[in-house]
Amino acid sequence: MQFEWSADHWKAGVISKQGENLVFLLGVARSGTTLLSVMLNNHPDVRCPPEPWLMLGLEAAGRTSARHPADAPVLYRAMREFCDAQAAVAGARAFAGTVYNRRLSESKKKILVDKTPRYYLILPYLREVFPEAKYIALWRNPLDSAASMKKAWGFDIPKLLSEHQDHLACMDVVLGPRRILEFVKENPERVLALQYEKLVREPKNSMDGIFQWLGLPGAEVGQFDLNGGEFDKSEYGDKKILATGGPHEKSIGQWREVFNADETRVLLDMIGPNIFAALGYEDVLGQAGEMGVRVEGSGNSAECAQRLERNVAARLAEYDKVPTYSDLLVREGKLAKALKTAGPAGDLWTEMQDYLVAAEGMALEVARVEQIAEQWKLVQAGYDARLNEARHTHQQLAAEMAAREGRLSAEVASARAEAEAARQSAAQREQDSRQFLEQREQDWKELAAQREQEAQRIVAQREAELQKLVAERERDLQQALNREKQAEQCAAEVETIVKGRDAELESQRKAISQLEAELRESWQRERVIADRFTAISEQFSATVAQAESNRQDLERRLALAMDELQTHKQARAELADQLRKEQETAVELKSQFDEASRGIDQALVEYDEEEAQRAREESASMRGKMRRLAQKIGVSTIAAPATGNGKAAADMTDTATIQTTRLGAALRQLAHAVKMVAAPKPEMMDAAIAHLAAKKFNPKVVFDLGAAKGYWTERFAWHWPEAEVFMIDPLEESEPYLKTLCAKDSRFHYLRTAVGKESGTLTMNITKDFDGSSLLPFPAPDPKRQRQIQVQRIDDLLAEGKLKAPDLVKLDVQGFELNVMDGGQRMFETAEVFIIEVSVFRFMENCPRVDEVVRYMADRKFIFFDIAGMLRRPFENDMGQMDIVFVSEKSPLVGSNRWF
Numbered sequence: 030m031q032f033e034w035s036a037d038h039w040k041a042g043v044i045s046k047q048g049e050n051l052v053f054l055l056g057v058a059r060s061g062t063t064l065l066s067v068m069l070n071n072h073p074d075v076r077c078p079p080e081p082w083l084m085l086g087l088e089a090a091g092r093t094s095a096r097h098p099a100d101a102p103v104l105y106r107a108m109r110e111f112c113d114a115q116a117a118v119a120g121a122r123a124f125a126g127t128v129y130n131r132r133l134s135e136s137k138k139k140i141l142v143d144k145t146p147r148y149y150l151i152l153p154y155l156r157e158v159f160p161e162a163k164y165i166a167l168w169r170n171p172l173d174s175a176a177s178m179k180k181a182w183g184f185d186i187p188k189l190l191s192e193h194q195d196h197l198a199c200m201d202v203v204l205g206p207r208r209i210l211e212f213v214k215e216n217p218e219r220v221l222a223l224q225y226e227k228l229v230r231e232p233k234n235s236m237d238g239i240f241q242w243l244g245l246p247g248a249e250v251g252q253f254d255l256n257g258g259e260f261d262k263s264e265y266g267d268k269k270i271l272a273t274g275g276p277h278e279k280s281i282g283q284w285r286e287v288f289n290a291d292e293t294r295v296l297l298d299m300i301g302p303n304i305f306a307a308l309g310y311e312d313v314l315g316q317a318g319e320m321g322v323r324v325e326g327s328g329n330s331a332e333c334a335q336r337l338e339r340n341v342a343a344r345l346a347e348y349d350k351v352p353t354y355s356d357l358l359v360r361e362g363k364l365a366k367a368l369k370t371a372g373p374a375g376d377l378w379t380e381m382q383d384y385l386v387a388a389e390g391m392a393l394e395v396a397r398v399e400q401i402a403e404q405w406k407l408v409q410a411g412y413d414a415r416l417n418e419a420r421h422t423h424q425q426l427a428a429e430m431a432a433r434e435g436r437l438s439a440e441v442a443s444a445r446a447e448a449e450a451a452r453q454s455a456a457q458r459e460q461d462s463r464q465f466l467e468q469r470e471q472d473w474k475e476l477a478a479q480r481e482q483e484a485q486r487i488v489a490q491r492e493a494e495l496q497k498l499v500a501e502r503e504r505d506l507q508q509a510l511n512r513e514k515q516a517e518q519c520a521a522e523v524e525t526i527v528k529g530r531d532a533e534l535e536s537q538r539k540a541i542s543q544l545e546a547e548l549r550e551s552w553q554r555e556r557v558i559a560d561r562f563t564a565i566s567e568q569f570s571a572t573v574a575q576a577e578s579n580r581q582d583l584e585r586r587l588a589l590a591m592d593e594l595q596t597h598k599q600a601r602a603e604l605a606d607q608l609r610k611e612q613e614t615a616v617e618l619k620s621q622f623d624e625a626s627r628g629i630d631q632a633l634v635e636y637d638e639e640e641a642q643r644a645r646e647e648s649a650s651m652r653g654k655m656r657r658l659a660q661k662i663g664v665s666t667i668a669a670p671a672t673g674n675g676k677a678a679a680d681m682t683d684t685a686t687i688q689t690t691r692l693g694a695a696l697r698q699l700a701h702a703v704k705m706v707a708a709p710k711p712e713m714m715d716a717a718i719a720h721l722a723a724k725k726f727n728p729k730v731v732f733d734l735g736a737a738k739g740y741w742t743e744r745f746a747w748h749w750p751e752a753e754v755f756m757i758d759p760l761e762e763s764e765p766y767l768k769t770l771c772a773k774d775s776r777f778h779y780l781r782t783a784v785g786k787e788s789g790t791l792t793m794n795i796t797k798d799f800d801g802s803s804l805l806p807f808p809a810p811d812p813k814r815q816r817q818i819q820v821q822r823i824d825d826l827l828a829e830g831k832l833k834a835p836d837l838v839k840l841d842v843q844g845f846e847l848n849v850m851d852g853g854q855r856m857f858e859t860a861e862v863f864i865i866e867v868s869v870f871r872f873m874e875n876c877p878r879v880d881e882v883v884r885y886m887a888d889r890k891f892i893f894f895d896i897a898g899m900l901r902r903p904f905e906n907d908m909g910q911m912d913i914v915f916v917s918e919k920s921p922l923v924g925s926n927r928w929f
Contacts (some may be wrong), residue, residue, distance in 0.1 A: 037384035043139060044129050046122065048159025051129060052243070054144035055152075055212075057205030058198070059177035061225035062171035063267040064276060066144040068236055070259075075243075077142035080265035083128060084158070085145070087121040088151045091336035092345075122158045146201070149208040150341070157214065164216070165239065166209050168308045169225035171300050172284035172293065175202050179287055181269070188344060190299045190333065195340045201329070203300055204337050210307055211220055224309060229276040251275050285316070294322045295692070301330025552603050570837040715744060717897035721862065722748045724922050728836035728862070729753065731825075734784060734849060735841035735866075737800055738766040742777060745837075752776065755832050759783035759818045762799050780831065784822045784842075786851040803843035805873040822851025834859040841866040841912075844876035849886055857889050861922070863915040864897055869908050877913065890925065893916040 044051045054069075054077070056062040070077040093099075111121065123767060133141045142165075148155060175186040181707040184198040213220045221242050228235045232251040240247050252275045277486035281817065288296065297305070297317060302324050305313055317323070733742045736756035745754055755778045756767050767779040783791065783804060794807045795814045804818065826832045838860050840846045846865055850856070863886065877885075883893060895914035902909030916922045
């Protein structure tokens with residue numbers, strides 16, 4: 030039975046049931062439809078609102094997001110079953126007619142124009158719903174439309190078409206004109222076609238022709254001011270129109286400024302010369318020919334259009350292919366019945382039943398663990414109350430300590446002023462050194478001797494200053510320690526440290542004079558010592574910081590939390606007191622290290638890289654002093670005993686560590702002052718990783734791509750003890766380090782291979798330090814430092830089971846990052862965080878800049894979140910590289926836009 034609407038339904042407006050007084054403005058995006066809609070709306074009898082998109086929504090009725098709680102496929106199919114085609118069209122006609130008439134009656138005008146760019150997708154549907162409606166087709170040179178898309182939205186249409194990407198902008202440029210042309214040929218009596226170029230060159234004649242075709246009198250509509258009006262307030266339509274007072278010719282032919290010959294050839298080939306001719310733009314083909322661009326026949330336009338039509342059909346067909354939840358239940362029941370009655374397969378059914386029983390047991394065990402967790406929360410609440418009481422005690426102790434630290438503040442300020450003066454002096458000497466290096470080939474030996482003498486003079490001067498400073502600090506420290514119970518013992522220890530420091534400085538002065546004879550010694554030893562010192566200094570900084578802020582507070586809290594620690598109360602109080610004094614000593618030593626090391630740096634900068642390595646080797650003796658200081662303070666004595674409530678004690682120890690990081694930072698600065706070789710900016714790296722961990726990010730699987738010697742891997746393991754790390758590096762020089770890490774910890778896995786977009790063999794350029802080696806071509810490659818490296822795709826390694834799906838991915842591949850990610854698209858399915866080393870400049874051919882990497886990640890829904898490291902290039906001290914943290918838009922890490 031056909032449903033008919035009564036005539037009374039249409040009395041509220043002037044648009045009839047068949048669509049009389051209704052006009053659809055057809056045109057693709059960036060073709061001038063916004064300009065024409067504004068000019069039409071200026072007529073006293075025409076209402077043309079900004080982009081309603083109404084008919085697209087009605088045609089897509091029932092197609093909802095897959096996340097809809099009503100089960101999107103069920104909703105779509107049920108509506109299609111309940112509403113036959115005629116009822117759907119009649120319903121759309123009634124709904125649209127009501128809305129259109131309401132908007133028209135509000136404006137008190139006679140004709141409504143619906144301007145929505147993508148109506149070319151549903152032209153037959155528009156004709157079916159409103160058979161008497163009229164259409165205005167606005168043509169524009171497709172090359173200018175594509176150029177406007179690139180300038181306004183950043184869409185590179187030639188690149189998208191060349192890569193056969195399923196992009197809506199490609200559909201607009203290729204399918205839009207074809208479908209509208211076909212519709213115009215089928216309905217010539219209902220469509221008025223107009224070129225954008227004629228509209229802006231002859232606005233009055235063009236608009237008078239449109240109004241005459243609509244049966245309206247002419248009007249002056251060419252000038253307008255849209256600020257504060259409907260087009261200003263609406264979210265839709267081209268906002269550039271707000272800065273325009275009327276039509277102009279500036280945008281005609283802009284494609285020649287935007288596209289080169291190759292890009293123009295791609296557009297002509299994919300859109301088709303025949304389409305340009307049908308639209309009336311034969312002259313554009315001639316202009317392209319002047320650039321040397323010629324495309325025979327229709328080019329590849331037919332194939333391109335068919336591919337995009339298939340993409341449109343595939344998008345619309347997705348709702349018919351997705352199984353509903355009911356379908357899955359039916360399939361599950363059929364499968365269970367088939368397995369149970371399958372004869373020989375009956376054993377499989379029995380085995381499945383056993384698995385189900387085991388699963389139920391697991392569920393009971395999980396419930397029991399959750400109950401224990403709830404009980405532990407109650408215990409933790411008690412600990413929190415005790416913690417508040419301990420904090421109050423700590424505040425009282427801090428007030429007492431403030432008076433004792435007052436006298437040292439002036440000394441620290443004075444030391445800082447001296448350090449600043451020394452830094453300025455070092456900067457001046459560095460400038461002199463650069464001038465020297467420019468002439469080093471002519472007078473190397475003479476200038477090297479002069480610099481050596483200058484270094485000896487600086488060391489002697491710093492030695493005298495240190496002796497004077499040490500004497501002053503010894504007197505002040507002796508006066509402060511006299512008020513403590515163990516003043517004599519602490520003063521002796523300080524005196525011993527100072528004397529040892531004097532001896533070490535003398536040793537450094539002698540070592541500088543012997544640098545040239547010892548340049549060829551291996552740097553491997555310094556790297557191992559530096560790694561060991563890094564671990565010790567990190568542990569030392571955390572431990573000393575913990576003791577400095579918690580001192581007697583830690584003793585009180587541990588006494589309340591665990592009866593087992595009562596016997597260690599007095600020992601911890603003494604240790605806290607000793608650590609406080611050692612902290613003051615460390616502050617003094619840092620100032621001494623800063624001054625002495627600057628003199629060493631000045632000498633080192635005059636020698637080549639191998640000489641600098643030897644100088645760092647000699648400075649190992651100075652770092653040995655720091656290791657002995659860490660051992661003397663007794664790092665291991667701070668850890669809580671592993672007794673009954675050990676976890677609570679460990680939690681409180683971690684809290685103390687977070688509260689007292691100041692001394693740890695000072696020690697890291699001290700390590701840099703003695704030229705310790707370590708990963709760049711570990712404090713930024715650790716801070717970024719610690720921030721992720723603090724926000725409850727807990728990855729189970731981590732990829733370290735470009736693992737080098739495993740520095741990042743060790744930091745991942747430190748912050749996420751349960752994470753499984755896969756290290757990938759192609760260099761044989763890295764293999765001993767990475768295999769050693771794997772031998773020490775079963776969570777580490779190592780693959781010796783390079784990764785990229787395609788599997789095969791590529792040439793790698795090897796640098797002297799190996800860390801800068803890259804698969805990209807160097808500006809001046811050395812054939813002796815090139816190797817053939819095997820390359821595999823991440824997606825293939827995942828498919829073969831050699832890797833597990835990652836939660837966090839770190840890339841440090843020297844400009845090859847986009848190639849690596851192109852071959853590892855499956856990483857984006859599971860990874861929540863990427864940490865990528867990017868370059869600010871294009872240091873090598875095809876090396877992507879930071880903006881290109883950011884756009885690449887944004888296309889995959891990953892946003893800029895944090896910076897884990899920065900490195901300036903020696904040339905003009907510009908920013909050279911950064912380690913950027915990218916986070917998925919869907920991640921809880923970026924779930925809030927709050928500032929406070």
